[in-house]
Amino acid sequence: MTEESATESRDSPPQTERWLPAQKRLLAVVAAAAGISGIDTTIVNVALPHIGADLKMSLAGLQWVVDAYSLLYGAVLLTAGVLADRYGYRKLFTIGVIGFALTSTVIALSQGEGVLVVARALQGISAAALTSAGMAQLAAGFPGTGRARALGIYTTVASLSFVIGPLLGGVLVDSAGWRWAFLINLPLCLAVVAASRGLPGDHRSTHRPMDPMGLLLSAAGLLVMTYGVIAAPERGWGSPLVVGCLIGGSVLLALFVMAEHRGRHPLLDLRLFRVPAYSGALLTLFTIVASFFGLMMFLAIWFQQVRGYSALQAGLALLPIILPFMVTAPLGARLLKRFSTASVTTAGSTITAIGLLPLTTLHSDSSWLLLAPALVVLGVGGGLVQAPVMSAALGAVPAEQAGLASGVANSVRPLGIVVGVAVLGTVLAQRVSSSLQEPLATVDIDGDAASEIIHSVSAGRLEATHGLSFQMLQDAYTSGLTSVAWGSAALAACSALIALLTLRNRSAQAQEEKHKA
Known part of the structure; x- marks a missing residue:
């Protein structure tokens, strides 16, 4: 955000601004694109059993179908913002949407694991481009108090898209097959491109410096480390490959921090993390996303493979999570008018934890009717956290750094999904191995065949x-x-716990700063 625009935002009148028709269309187009990319983060959850059976994929391969998209999305989000500043918001937005349509088509036509995973990674890069450029268009197209309202609506749509994905995926997989869960993006993206012509909110700054070293180190570090975590269930945590990836990824990320600290034009301003409320908001968002969306993938598989549900039935079975989430996601922002950020976020995370506890007592014949109340609680808690924690992140930094702070915060969500799926997948694989150890000992089978059974389950x-x-x-x-x-x-x-210890009411912070002054 430039100093001029920041000043404009601070000096704007407090009354609600009336939006022009072009601004409303801009918000609708950008929010729709965010919804399409968000849905594709989770739509694969109900499609995974069908993809795995069709392409004979391993657990690691299935995890990469989920993680390749989220990992590349988070890794290049900041760089996409720099490119948008240099070459134009609308231009990069259009490139991102078209790239998303093309990669979705490649995914739908994939006949092997390798092509599918690579296409998902490229799809994640396209999603990063349309997200960064889209939010930049909103910031430029909605000056004054209208900007906060527009970004609030955008954030709500983006959050809801993550939980709508499994339901839409169930409908498409059951009615037309798993490939249509991706082919549906082609007409939707083309409609967004057509509607985006002539919209306000474009901008270009050829003076915005690049940081190729920061991009290379951050992306490489995240890729190497996550590969190690995903490979651990099959190869073991002590295998040379896994240990090498974890150490190598840590070294690359450490070099990234050093390069950003010493660089003249860093990709990431590390001073942001010196603000406890900002760091706390990011960590709170990271952990709740890893918890909530990490579980969704394995729960969707359980409904289909253990309970025998169809893909559509699995999507419908997740409605007790989706519908409360849709209600409480916007409600969380309204509650901030009466309660502190720490109170709302802590309450939401606590409710989420409570909703998860009944799932720890599941049996293979557990009834959905008994499970539904727990899913409702889970959806209520997960929705409450979204808006307050983003508000805390953006409210904890100076106005002139709001753009960068928003980019970093938006990259945390997909990275939380990556780590949640990878780590919780490791937990699941280890427990499956332990559960099958005794039955496998009673049958005549060699070690390789036993490992293959464990991996398949x-x-x-x-x-x-x-x-x-x-x-x-x-x-x-x-x-x-x-x-x-x-x-x-x-x-x-x-x-x-993190929210309780690090997040404070914005007005309380302002009073404290006034007192210090």
């Missing part, structure tokens, strides 16, 4: 074989899901 492919009944495999996966629920509950509890 962890990936949600349950097929009776080598004397192991389907019920045994159902019980093993369910046992793994209960461990995932424990891990998710622990993450949500950590999110509540």
Whole structure:
């Protein structure tokens, strides 16, 4: 955000501004693009069993279908913002939307694991481009108090898209097959491109410096470290590859921090993290996203592979999470008028943890009717956190740094999904292995075949074989899901504690600063 625009925002009149028709269209187009990219983050959850069975994919491969998108999205989000400043918001937005349509088509036509994962990664890069440029267009197209309202609506749509994904995916997978969960993006993206012509909010600054070293180190560090976490369930945490990736990724990220600290034009202003409320907001968002969305993938697989639901039925089974989330996501922002950020965010994270506890007692024949109340609680808590924690992040930094702060905060959400899926996937695989250890010892089977069975069950492919009944495999996966629920509950509890200790009411902070002055 430039000094001029920041001054304009501070000096704007307090009354609500009336939006022009072009501004309303801009908000609708940018929010729609954000919704499309957000849906694709989670729409794969109900499609994964079908993708895995069709392409014979391993657990690691299925995790990469989810993580490749989110990882590349988060890794290049800041760089996409720099490119938008240099080459124009509308231009990069259009490139991002078209790239999203093309990569979605490649995914839908994929015949192998490698092509699909690479296309998902490129799709994540396209999503980063349209997200960064879209938010920049909103900031430029909505001066004054209208900017906060526009960004609030945008954030709500983006948050809701994450939970709508599984339901839409269920409808498409059941009615037309898993490939249509991606092909549907083609007409939607083309409609967004057509509607975006002539919109306000464009900007270009050829003087914005680049930081190629920062981009290279951050992206490489995140990729290497996450690959190590995802490979751990199959190769073991002590394998040379996994240890090498974890150490190598840590070194690359440390070099990134050093380069940003010493660079003249850093990609990331590290001084932002000296603000406790800002760092606390990011960590709170990271942990609650890892908890909430990390569980969703494995729960969707459980409904289909253990309970025998169709993809559509699995999407409908998740409605008790989706509908409360849709209600409480905008409600969280309204509650900030009466309660502190710390209170609302801590309450939301705590409610999420409470909603997860009943899932720790699941059995392979557990009824959805008994599970639904817990899912409602989970949706209520997950929705409450979204707007307050983003408000805390942006409210904790000076106005002239709001743009950069927003970019960093938006990159935390997909990275939280990446880590949540990777870590909780490891927890599930280890519990599945432990549950099958005794049954496998009673059958005549070699070590390689036993490992293949464990990997197949962890990936949600349950097929009776080598004397192991389907019920045994159902019980093993369910046992793994209960461990995932424990891990998710622990993450949500950590999110509540972090919010309680680091987030403060914005007005209280202002009073404190006034007192110090």
